[in-house]
Amino acid sequence: MTRPGGTWENWARTAKVRPQRVEAPRTIDAVQRAVQAAGARGMRVKAVGAGHSFTSIAVAPGVLLELADLSGLVEVDRERARVRLLAGTRLHEIPTLLAPYGLAMPNLGDIDRQSIAGAISTGTHGTGARFGGISTQVVGATLVTADAGLLTVDDTQNAELLPAVALGLGALGILVDVTLQCVPAFVLHALERREPLDDVLGSMLARAAEVDHFEFYWFPHTDLALTKANTRLPESAVRLPLPRLGKWIDETLFSNGVYRVACRTGAMVPGIVPPFIRLGVKLTGDREYTDVSNRVFTQHRAVRFREMEYALPAENVGPAFSEMRELIAQRGWKISFPVEVRFTAADDLWLSTAYGRASAYIAVHRYWRENPTEYFEAVEQIMLAHGGRPHWGKLHTLDAAALRTRYPRFDDFVALRDRLDPARMFGNRYLERVLGK
Ligand SMILES: Cc1cc2nc3c(=O)[nH]c(=O)nc-3n(C[C@H](O)[C@H](O)[C@H](O)COP(=O)(O)OP(=O)(O)OC[C@H]3O[C@@H](n4cnc5c(N)ncnc54)[C@H](O)[C@@H]3O)c2cc1C
Numbered sequence: 001m002t003r004p005g006g007t008w009e010n011w012a013r014t015a016k017v018r019p020q021r022v023e024a025p026r027t028i029d030a031v032q033r034a035v036q037a038a039g040a041r042g043m044r045v046k047a048v049g050a051g052h053s054f055t056s057i058a059v060a061p062g063v064l065l066e067l068a069d070l071s072g073l074v075e076v077d078r079e080r081a082r083v084r085l086l087a088g089t090r091l092h093e094i095p096t097l098l099a100p101y102g103l104a105m106p107n108l109g110d111i112d113r114q115s116i117a118g119a120i121s122t123g124t125h126g127t128g129a130r131f132g133g134i135s136t137q138v139v140g141a142t143l144v145t146a147d148a149g150l151l152t153v154d155d156t157q158n159a160e161l162l163p164a165v166a167l168g169l170g171a172l173g174i175l176v177d178v179t180l181q182c183v184p185a186f187v188l189h190a191l192e193r194r195e196p197l198d199d200v201l202g203s204m205l206a207r208a209a210e211v212d213h214f215e216f217y218w219f220p221h222t223d224l225a226l227t228k229a230n231t232r233l234p235e236s237a238v239r240l241p242l243p244r245l246g247k248w249i250d251e252t253l254f255s256n257g258v259y260r261v262a263c264r265t266g267a268m269v270p271g272i273v274p275p276f277i278r279l280g281v282k283l284t285g286d287r288e289y290t291d292v293s294n295r296v297f298t299q300h301r302a303v304r305f306r307e308m309e310y311a312l313p314a315e316n317v318g319p320a321f322s323e324m325r326e327l328i329a330q331r332g333w334k335i336s337f338p339v340e341v342r343f344t345a346a347d348d349l350w351l352s353t354a355y356g357r358a359s360a361y362i363a364v365h366r367y368w369r370e371n372p373t374e375y376f377e378a379v380e381q382i383m384l385a386h387g388g389r390p391h392w393g394k395l396h397t398l399d400a401a402a403l404r405t406r407y408p409r410f411d412d413f414v415a416l417r418d419r420l421d422p423a424r425m426f427g428n429r430y431l432e433r434v435l436g437k
Contacts, residue, residue, distance in 0.1 A: 015056035019064035036148035049118020053393035087117035108297035122393030127342035138166035140179030188296035221274035270334035309363035310383035311353035317360035337365035350409035
């Protein structure tokens with residue numbers, strides 16, 4: 001299906017393009033035809049997911065492939081708990097697809113609006129020191145390559161390419177399906193508490209090691225952190241979900257509605273930000289509930305923001321956090337969005353921010369109507385000094401020369417890209433910057 005190219009814009013309003021052409025293939029064949037036709041015309045081609053990357057990684061100046069209709073479950077291997085999903089499947093659709101088989105994704109990030117192909121292509125992750133990001137769940141994938149052929153990668157075919165294809169930045173080809181290693185469905189017991197920040201900083205590594213999924217948010221201008229500790233329980237465990245009205249009041253009215261008004265006002269009158277944030281944190285109550293895993297992992301985010309996130313060797317998170325806290329105090333910025341700290345296990349994916357090291361993530365955010373540059377670039381210097389690697393889908397300023405020194409397998413990835421896409425059919429300016437021309 002071809003549509004005239006309208007303007008495409010990402011969620012964060014940081015990237016925009018008017019592609020020459022938009023195609024919405026519904027089948028793998030149709031993706032192959034679209035790639036072949038683009039190649040014959042000498043056009044570049046790129047699939048977009050849900051446009052939830054903050055960087056311009058998904059910008060498709062030539063042919064934009066919109067894969068929302070290439071969605072759904074293709075195959076289930078019950079014995080090995082593996083599922084093959086079409087690439088455009090949105091994360092929020094997956095729990096319903098897996099439910100009849102008693103399966104679930106082992107870990108998720110904060111939201112579930114992304115497509116599976118988009119989420120793995122930038123290294124989307126959640127928290128949990130024993131768990132990797134979503135790309136580590138990938139045990140197979142099929143790509144349409146630059147010659148419009150199909151390349152299957154799994155444990156029996158081209159297995160050596162899996163550590164690149166599972167987190168490929170959209171640079172190696174168009175993913176048409178992705179096979180995930182799932183786990184038996186489970187529920188999570190969630191404990192959310194407001195705690196003194198210094199106590200949390202002192203205990204965070206031990207807590208991340210003890211609790212299945214530990215993370216915290218710190219709102220600048222306060223000395224408090226909101227911690228989240230999620231413990232995995234069998235699917236049969238008694239569920240005590242949040243009452244609907246209470247959940248709506250917390251998440252829709254306060255976390256999104258009132259917060260949006262405050263952020264908007266704060267962008268015009270920055271002086272109101274610190275007292276508002278202090279009041280908001282004071283009013284945030286502790287919560288305890290138990291629910292099906294995806295409902296606990298993910299939330300609804302309606303207030304638009306911009307984000308930068310760096311992965312650090314886990315042991316560096318304390319010193320890096322303290323320097324960042326000091327910096328914010330010194331500069332007097334009025335920051336209405338929290339700093340988020342999460343943890344993941346080491347993995348072996350070539351371009352993973354957690355490649356070869358147990359990692360902690362520090363993410364900084366700013367309301368979308370405020371210019372994040374000064375804040376983000378100053379925090380970025382601290383993260384770089386502590387061995388940081390930037391999230392591929394979130395704002396950062398690094399180029400290929402800087403990234404090469406931070407990823408031991410960077411040149412292997414570039415060599416594979418040279419082999420699979422010598423003419424840079426799947427390229428764009430962001431990929432030129434971070435991988436080279
Ligand atoms: C509100 C919000 C919350 C977020 N929370 C988290 C979080 O908790 N953890 C985290 O790590 N990240 C988080 N992110 C970042 C987000 O998960 C990533 O940027 C992710 O890549 C977005 O997925 P998408 O489907 O929107 O992909 P897009 O942004 O549309 O695309 C991302 C990349 O994937 C490529 N791609 C998409 N489909 C294909 C395909 N079929 N074949 C080949 N390449 C493809 C695109 O070309 C592009 O390179 C968040 C973002 C937002 C806006």
